[in-house]
Amino acid sequence: MSHTSQDKVIQLLEEQLAFMKAQNQDLTDQIARLTEQVRQLTKMIYGSRSEKAKYQAPDGQCSLFEDDPSFSDSEQTEKQSTEIIRYTVIRKKTNKKRNDSFIEGVAVEEIHHHPASLQCDCCQNELVEIGATIAREEAKFIPAKMMRVKHIEHAYECKQCKKDPQQNAFIQRGKAPTAVIPRSLAGPTVLAKILYDKFALYLPLYRQVKEWERAGLVTNDKNLSNWVIRVAEEWLLPIYNQMRNVLSSRSLLHIDETSAKVLNRSDGKPAQSNAYNWVFRTVVYQGPVIILFEHALTRGRIVLKDFLSDFKGTIICDGYSAYDDIPNVTFANCWAHVRRYWLKADSKNGRIGAEYCNRLYRLERQFKHLSPSKRRKARQKYSKPIVEEFFNWIDQSPFYGKNALAKAAEYTLNRKEGLMAFLFDGRIEIDNNPAENAIRPTVIGRKNWLFSVSEAGAKANAICLSLAETAKANGIDFYKYLVKLLTELPNLPIHQQPELLQKYMPWSKSIQATCAK
Numbered sequence: 112m113s114h115t116s117q118d119k120v121i122q123l124l125e126e127q128l129a130f131m132k133a134q135n136q137d138l139t140d141q142i143a144r145l146t147e148q149v150r151q152l153t154k155m156i157y158g159s160r161s162e163k164a165k166y167q168a169p170d171g172q173c174s175l176f177e178d179d180p181s182f183s184d185s186e187q188t189e190k191q192s193t194e195i196i197r198y199t200v201i202r203k204k205t206n207k208k209r210n211d212s213f214i215e216g217v218a219v220e221e222i223h224h225h226p227a228s229l230q231c232d233c234c235q236n237e238l239v240e241i242g243a244t245i246a247r248e249e250a251k252f253i254p255a256k257m258m259r260v261k262h263i264e265h266a267y268e269c270k271q272c273k274k275d276p277q278q279n280a281f282i283q284r285g286k287a288p289t290a291v292i293p294r295s296l297a298g299p300t301v302l303a304k305i306l307y308d309k310f311a312l313y314l315p316l317y318r319q320v321k322e323w324e325r326a327g328l329v330t331n332d333k334n335l336s337n338w339v340i341r342v343a344e345e346w347l348l349p350i351y352n353q354m355r356n357v358l359s360s361r362s363l364l365h366i367d368e369t370s371a372k373v374l375n376r377s378d379g380k381p382a383q384s385n386a387y388n389w390v391f392r393t394v395v396y397q398g399p400v401i402i403l404f405e406h407a408l409t410r411g412r413i414v415l416k417d418f419l420s421d422f423k424g425t426i427i428c429d430g431y432s433a434y435d436d437i438p439n440v441t442f443a444n445c446w447a448h449v450r451r452y453w454l455k456a457d458s459k460n461g462r463i464g465a466e467y468c469n470r471l472y473r474l475e476r477q478f479k480h481l482s483p484s485k486r487r488k489a490r491q492k493y494s495k496p497i498v499e500e501f502f503n504w505i506d507q508s509p510f511y512g513k514n515a516l517a518k519a520a521e522y523t524l525n526r527k528e529g530l531m532a533f534l535f536d537g538r539i540e541i542d543n544n545p546a547e548n549a550i551r552p553t554v555i556g557r558k559n560w561l562f563s564v565s566e567a568g569a570k571a572n573a574i575c576l577s578l579a580e581t582a583k584a585n586g587i588d589f590y591k592y593l594v595k596l597l598t599e600l601p602n603l604p605i606h607q608q609p610e611l612l613q614k615y616m617p618w619s620k621s622i623q624a625t626c627a628k
Contacts, residue, residue, distance in 0.1 A: 140512070147515055151455055213250070220251065257327030260298065262287035289601040292341050301328070302342050303593035305335055310572075310579040311589050313552070315560040336568060343571035346600045351403070351574045353612045354581060358393055358401045362424030363538055365392040365546035366434070368410060369554055372562035373569050378408050382562070388573060389414060390550040396483055396538045399618035400584040402549045404573040406566070412437070425536070427543050430526050444529030446471060447542035452519035460508065460516055464523075467501040475541050483537030490534045498531060552576060578617075582626075585617040591626040592617065 224246075229238045269281040291299055308314040316339070317332040324330075358364070370385040389405040407414040412433040419426075423439040429448045446468055453464030474494050478486045502524070510520035523530070533539040553576055563569035582589045596615060605611050614621050 144513060150457065151515070211250075255326055288598075291346065291597045291601050292338060295338065296328070297338050299594050299597035302338060302597055303590055305338060306342065306575055306579075306593055307590040309339070309560070310552075310556070310575045311583075313556050313559045336564070339575065340567050340571045342597065343574040344567075346597060347574050347578055349600075349605055349609065349612055350596070350615060351577055353609070353616065354401050354577065355403060356421075357398075357616075358391060358403055359419070359421040361393050361397045361401075361422075363394045363397060363427065364419075364422065364424065365394070365427045365540075365543055365549070366390065366415070367428070367543060367546035367550050368431075369550050369557075371406070371553070371557060371569065373408070373564075373566055374562055375565050376408060377566060380408075385410070386563075386569065387414075388550070388553045389418070390546055390553070391418065392546050392549045394538055394540070394545075399616075400581070402580040402584055403577045404553060404580075406569040406573040408566070425532065425539065427539060427546070429543055430522060430529075441532070442529045443532035443536075443539045444526040445543035446530060446533075447544055447547075449519075449523050449526075449530065452515075452522050456515035456519050458516060460510070461519065463504070464501075464519060467497060467504070470497050471541060481537070485537070487535065487537035490537070495534050498534065502527060549580060552580060582617045585623075586628055587617050587622060587626045588628045592622065595622070595626060 223243075226238070230236070231238060264285045264287050266282060266284040268283075272278045272281045291297065291302055297305075305316070305319060308319055309316060316335040319335060320330060320332050366389065368387050368389045371388050372382065373386045374382045376382070376384065376386070386406065386408050387410045389407060391401075391403045391405065393399075393401045405414065405418055410433060412435075415433060415437055419437060419440065425441045425443055426434060426437075427443045427445070428434045429445050434442060450465055450468035450472075453461050453468065455461070456464070471494055474489075474497075478489050481489060505520050505523060508520070510517045533541050553572075556572070556576070563572060578592070579589050582592050600615070603611055613619065616622065
C-alpha cells in the first residue's frame, strides 16, 4: 500500500472516530435529558405537589416543630453538646370550635321529654319539676318542596259603562309579571337553583335531572342546558357586559388561561382539539374585585387584543408569548413560575435559584398588610438587592444546553424586565396566583361536566362562572343574587336603559343589602 493510500485510510478512520465521538456525546446528552424527564415525571406522580418552601436549619435539618404553634424557640434546653437533644414542649389548651355547627338564624325546634309517669313510686304523690337539661342537639333536614304556581290574570269591567250604548265598555285586566323564559315551566327560583348547583357546586346538569324528578319536576338534561343558555344570553349577559366595561377602565389586571373541550366547533377542528377559557381579574386596590371568564376556540393573541381593546395599563401574567405585543399594555411577570422552573432543576444550582425566590416571598409575607406606597418603598429597600443579585448570579453562571437548569436560566433572563416590574409599583403582586386561584372553578367544572356540546353552551358557562365568582369575591350569596336578577330584570327595560343595570352590580348598595351572605 502506498503512502498516499495509507494517509487516506488514516484520515477516513479519524473522521469516523470523530463522528462516533460526536454521536456518543449526543446519545449521552439525550440519556441525561431523558433521565431528568423520568425523574421529573416520577416526582410529579409520587412526590409532594405543594409549592410551599420548608424552613431548613443551617445544618440542613428541617424543624420538627414548624407547624406547632405551641412550640417556642426559647423553650429549647441550652445544653446542645450531648448526642440526645431534648425539647420542652408546652401544649396550650385552645377552645377549638366544632367542625359541624349551625349558622345564625337557623330555626330551633324543641322536643321536651317528660317521664312516662308523674307519680312517685313510693308514696304515689304528684312529682314536681325541678329542672331541665339539654341532652343533645341534632340537625334536622327538611327536603325542598316543589310548588306548581299558576299566574291567573283577572279581568274587570264597568257595568255602568256597559249599559250605555254610546259608551265603550271599560275593561281592566291584571298583568302577570314577565316570564324569565317564555312558554317554559322554569321560574326564577328553579333557574337560580340550576345555575347555583352547576356553577357554585359544580354539579353537572345530567346529575341534576334525577334530583329535580325527586322534588317533583320531570325534565331532562337537554331542557336544563337550553334554560342555562337562554338565561345567560338574555339576562346575565347585560350584567356581564357592564362588568367588562368597568374592568376595562382599570389599569391593573391578572390574566390566565386553561384548556376546555367543545364537541361541535365552528372552526372545523375535531372535538379532541383544545378550546380555552381565559380569566381576567382586577386587583383589590382598584375597587370591587371583578372576575370575568372569556371562552375562545384559540389560545392566540387575537383573543387578548379583542377583549382588551379598551384597556390601558399593566397585565400580570405568566411568560406565555401571546401576552407580548399588545397595544397600550405593559407586563409584570410571575415569580411563582420562575420558582417552579428552578425547582424542576433538582440540583445544587436549582436549589440556589429557588432560594432566591423564597427570600423574595418571605419579604412579601412581611409586606402583605402595607399600603401600596409603603410596600413599594419596602421592596426598593429589601427586595431589589435580592433581585439584582439573582440576575447577576445567573449571568455569571455557565448554564448551557437543553437541561432543566439551562431552561430555568433562559426563562428567567428572557423575562427580566417583567419580573422587576413589581419593585416599582406596590399594587402589583409578586406572582399571578390571584388569576390561577380564580381559574380553579373552571378547572373543577371541567373535571365534572367534562365538555360543552356547543359553543353557545361554552359561552354561557363563561358568563355564569363570571357572575358566580364575582359575586363570591364581593361577599354575595350567588343563589339569592340570581333569584333577584331573574325576578326583576325581565320586568325592566334594561336593553333600552342599560343604566338601570348599575343597581344590579354585585357591589351595588342594593345587592349588598339584599343578597349578602
